[in-house]
Amino acid sequence: MSVLKLTVDGAPVEAAPGADGFGLFTTKTIVAQRVNGELRDLAHKIADGDVIEGVDISSPDGLNILRHSAAHVLAQAVQSINPEAKLGIGPPIKDGFYYDFDVENPFTPEDIKALEKAMERIIRSGQRFMRRVTNDGDARVELANEPYKLELIGLKGGDVGEGAAEVGAGELTIYDNVDPQSGDTVWRDLCRGPHLPNTRMIGNGFALTRLASAYWRGNENNKQLQRVYGTAWPSKDELRAHQERLEEAARRDHRRLGVDLDLFSFPEEIGSGLAVFHPKGGIMRRVMEDYSRKRHEESGYDFVYSPHISKSNLFEISGHLQTYADGMFPPIRMDEELDDEGNVKKVGQDYYLKPMNCPFHILIYRSQPRSYRDLPLRMFEFGTVYRNEKSGVLHGLTRVRGLTQDDAHLFVTQESMKQELTDVLKFVLDLLKDYGLNDFYLELSTKEDGNPKFVGSDEIWKTATETLEQVASDSGLELVPDPGGAAFYGPKISVQARDAIGRTWQMSTIQLDFNLPERFDLEYTTQDGTKQRPVMIHRALFGSVERFFGVLTEHYAGHFPPWLAPVQVVAVPIAEAFSEYLHDIVGELRKHGVRAQVDDSDDRMQKKIRNHTMAKVPFMLIAGENDQAAGAVSFRFRDGSQENGIPVAEAVARILKAIDDKVQV
RNA sequence: GCCGACCUGGCGCAAUUGGUAGCGCAUCGCACUUGUAAUGCGAGGGUUAGGGGUUCGAGUCCCCUGGUCGGCUCCA
Structure with missing residues (x-):
C-alpha cells in the first residue's frame, strides 16, 4: 500500500x-x-x-493532557529532590492536577518553591514523552521500588478507580521522559497517556497551589499520602486569569463577609459548627424566613412545630438510629438511678437531639385517622436539627452542626403523587428565583444496586425513581444522573443552582419516600372505605437556612438586593444643618417599613460615604443646600454612580418599589 | 475522624538567633461642620486561644485541650 x-x-x-x-x-x-x-x-x-x-491544547481533552503531563513533571521534580519518594497517582483534575507521594516527611511550603524551580528546569530542558508498551512481568521488575504502582498493575482492568490515568483497560504502558540532548531516559512513570510531545509545551502557565494529604485510593482505611496540587494553563495569561477567579471567590467568601458585614459568628465558647446570627444577619434571616412562610402559606402548606429532642424509640422506628447513629449527637440519659455500687437501680431513658424533622411530622399525621379528603397534607416547619458532623468537614455556614431546615413533608396518595411532585418542583424553582438564583439544573439521585444501606423493595424503588425522573424531565431543565446518591429511604431530585461566578451549589432536595410511611404504619381511608398507605415527599428549598444564607452571601458578594439588605437606606447630610431635613425623609421611609437611618456621626461626609459603601448599603441618600432648596435628594449607589436632584416623593417611591420588586440595584 | 499548617487587643497585621508586646483601622474624648471612598489631636484596650512543661527568662521551644484553615474521608 x-x-x-x-x-x-x-x-x-x-x-x-x-x-x-x-x-x-x-x-x-x-x-x-x-x-x-x-x-x-x-x-x-x-x-x-x-x-x-x-x-x-485549549480543548477540554487538551487541557487534561497538559495537566497530566505537568503532573508527571511534578513527580519527576519530587523524585529528583527526594529519590526516596514513592509515587501514588497523578491525574488531571478541574483547573489543574495533583500527584500523591509517600514521603518520610510531609512537604512544607518552602518545598513548593523548590519544586516549582525543579519543574521549570525540566520543562525548559524539553524532555520528550515517549510511550512504551510493556507487560505485567516487565513492569513489575522495572517498578519494583514503586509499591503503589505495583498495586495498580495488579488492579489493571479491574477496579482501578482513581488510578485510571495510570492503567487503563488496554495495553500496559510506561512513559519515558527522554532528554533531547543525550537521548537518555531520565525518568519514567506507569501511565496510559497520552502526553504532550515535549515538556517545553507546558510553558510557564503552571503553578503549584497547595499541599494536602489524601488516603491512598480514596479509602479511609488506607495510608495517607502527601498530595501536591497544581494548576496548569496553556499560557501565563490564562494562569493569571484563573488566579484572579480564585481571588474573586475569596473576596466573596461568606466566612469573611460574615465578619466584615457583622452578620454572624461562631463563638468558640459555644462549639464548633454552631453559629450565632448578629442583628444584621438576624434581620436578613428573618426577612428570608418571613418571605418563605408567606409563600408556603399561599401554596397550601400547614405550619407545625416540633421539639428539638425525642426519646430514642422514635428514631429507632424511623431507622435513623440504626443507620446514622454516628451522625447524631450522643444521647442524654434521663431518670436513671444507680445504687451505691453504681449498678442500675432504675432503668433510664435516652433522649436524642433530632437530626431530622420527618418522624415528628409523621406523628402529627398519625395523631388522628386520615381520610383521602385530608390529602395532600403538607406540613411545613423551620425545624432546627443537630448533626454531629465530623470536625474536619465543618465549613462556615455551609456545613454546620446545628441547622434549621425549611422542611416540609407532604403526605399524598399514589395517584396524586406525580402531580404533587410537579407542583413542588415548580414552587421550589419559583421561590429560588425570588431570592435571586435563576440558573439551575437537576440531579437525580438513585439507588446503588446491591448496597444494603438502601431499604425497601426493588419494586418500590423502581416506581419512585421512574416518577421522579419523569417529573424532572418534564421540567425541561438539564438532568444529571447521580447513581448511588439516594437517601437510604428513597430517591431524590436535587436542584443545583449556579451562582454569580458560575459555581454550582446543591440547593433544594425533593425526596420520595415509600419507606417511612411503612415503618410508621401510616394509612388513610379511601373513598370505598379501604385503608391505603400514603406516600411521603420530603422537601427543603434552602436545605438549611444557614447554608442558604451563606450561598446567597457568596452569590451577591455581600451586595444584597434591597429587600434583603440589613440596612436599606443611609442618609448622609452634607453638613449638620441638613440632618433634620434627612430625618424627615428617613422618617417617611421608616413609616413604610424601610430599614433606613441618618448618619449623624461626627465623621466628614466623605468618610460616611466610604463607611456605608464598604458596608454595602444599597441606597445612600445625600442632601445639602441645593437638594433641600429643591425639596430633593441625591442618590448614591454602591457602584459609585449617582443621581442628583430627585424629588423626595419620587425617591421614596423608587426605594419602596425596588424593595417590593426584590430587584438588585 | 485522618494528615498538615495556623491561633497576638473588635478587625487586619508587626515583634532580630528565646530578652520581657507594637502599628493601622475600629472604640472613647475634645476640636473641626465640610457636596460624593479615610479631618486633626488625645485616651483607653492584650496575663499573645486555654492548660502544663523546658529555661535565669517563652508570643517565640516541647506536650495536652479547644478552635480555625487547606485537603482526604463523610454528608439522612
Whole structure:
C-alpha cells in the first residue's frame, strides 16, 4: 500500500505509510490526536482508514493532557529532590492536577518553591514523552521500588478507580521522559497517556497551589499520602486569569463577609459548627424566613412545630438510629438511678437531639385517622436539627452542626403523587428565583444496586425513581444522573443552582419516600372505605437556612438586593444643618417599613460615604443646600454612580418599589 | 475522624538567633461642620486561644485541650 487514506478533522487526506500526528498537524497548539475516537500521542502511527481529529491544547481533552503531563513533571521534580519518594497517582483534575507521594516527611511550603524551580528546569530542558508498551512481568521488575504502582498493575482492568490515568483497560504502558540532548531516559512513570510531545509545551502557565494529604485510593482505611496540587494553563495569561477567579471567590467568601458585614459568628465558647446570627444577619434571616412562610402559606402548606429532642424509640422506628447513629449527637440519659455500687437501680431513658424533622411530622399525621379528603397534607416547619458532623468537614455556614431546615413533608396518595411532585418542583424553582438564583439544573439521585444501606423493595424503588425522573424531565431543565446518591429511604431530585461566578451549589432536595410511611404504619381511608398507605415527599428549598444564607452571601458578594439588605437606606447630610431635613425623609421611609437611618456621626461626609459603601448599603441618600432648596435628594449607589436632584416623593417611591420588586440595584 | 499548617487587643497585621508586646483601622474624648471612598489631636484596650512543661527568662521551644484553615474521608 503506497498511500494511507485518512479522514482528518472531517476532510479526506492522504498520507505516506508510517505517518504520525506530527506530520498531519502543523499547528503548534495541536498536542495530541483523537484516532478513531481514542486519544493518542502525536507520535502514534496512523493506519489506513483512520478517522483523526487534532486535539488543541485549549480543548477540554487538551487541557487534561497538559495537566497530566505537568503532573508527571511534578513527580519527576519530587523524585529528583527526594529519590526516596514513592509515587501514588497523578491525574488531571478541574483547573489543574495533583500527584500523591509517600514521603518520610510531609512537604512544607518552602518545598513548593523548590519544586516549582525543579519543574521549570525540566520543562525548559524539553524532555520528550515517549510511550512504551510493556507487560505485567516487565513492569513489575522495572517498578519494583514503586509499591503503589505495583498495586495498580495488579488492579489493571479491574477496579482501578482513581488510578485510571495510570492503567487503563488496554495495553500496559510506561512513559519515558527522554532528554533531547543525550537521548537518555531520565525518568519514567506507569501511565496510559497520552502526553504532550515535549515538556517545553507546558510553558510557564503552571503553578503549584497547595499541599494536602489524601488516603491512598480514596479509602479511609488506607495510608495517607502527601498530595501536591497544581494548576496548569496553556499560557501565563490564562494562569493569571484563573488566579484572579480564585481571588474573586475569596473576596466573596461568606466566612469573611460574615465578619466584615457583622452578620454572624461562631463563638468558640459555644462549639464548633454552631453559629450565632448578629442583628444584621438576624434581620436578613428573618426577612428570608418571613418571605418563605408567606409563600408556603399561599401554596397550601400547614405550619407545625416540633421539639428539638425525642426519646430514642422514635428514631429507632424511623431507622435513623440504626443507620446514622454516628451522625447524631450522643444521647442524654434521663431518670436513671444507680445504687451505691453504681449498678442500675432504675432503668433510664435516652433522649436524642433530632437530626431530622420527618418522624415528628409523621406523628402529627398519625395523631388522628386520615381520610383521602385530608390529602395532600403538607406540613411545613423551620425545624432546627443537630448533626454531629465530623470536625474536619465543618465549613462556615455551609456545613454546620446545628441547622434549621425549611422542611416540609407532604403526605399524598399514589395517584396524586406525580402531580404533587410537579407542583413542588415548580414552587421550589419559583421561590429560588425570588431570592435571586435563576440558573439551575437537576440531579437525580438513585439507588446503588446491591448496597444494603438502601431499604425497601426493588419494586418500590423502581416506581419512585421512574416518577421522579419523569417529573424532572418534564421540567425541561438539564438532568444529571447521580447513581448511588439516594437517601437510604428513597430517591431524590436535587436542584443545583449556579451562582454569580458560575459555581454550582446543591440547593433544594425533593425526596420520595415509600419507606417511612411503612415503618410508621401510616394509612388513610379511601373513598370505598379501604385503608391505603400514603406516600411521603420530603422537601427543603434552602436545605438549611444557614447554608442558604451563606450561598446567597457568596452569590451577591455581600451586595444584597434591597429587600434583603440589613440596612436599606443611609442618609448622609452634607453638613449638620441638613440632618433634620434627612430625618424627615428617613422618617417617611421608616413609616413604610424601610430599614433606613441618618448618619449623624461626627465623621466628614466623605468618610460616611466610604463607611456605608464598604458596608454595602444599597441606597445612600445625600442632601445639602441645593437638594433641600429643591425639596430633593441625591442618590448614591454602591457602584459609585449617582443621581442628583430627585424629588423626595419620587425617591421614596423608587426605594419602596425596588424593595417590593426584590430587584438588585 | 485522618494528615498538615495556623491561633497576638473588635478587625487586619508587626515583634532580630528565646530578652520581657507594637502599628493601622475600629472604640472613647475634645476640636473641626465640610457636596460624593479615610479631618486633626488625645485616651483607653492584650496575663499573645486555654492548660502544663523546658529555661535565669517563652508570643517565640516541647506536650495536652479547644478552635480555625487547606485537603482526604463523610454528608439522612
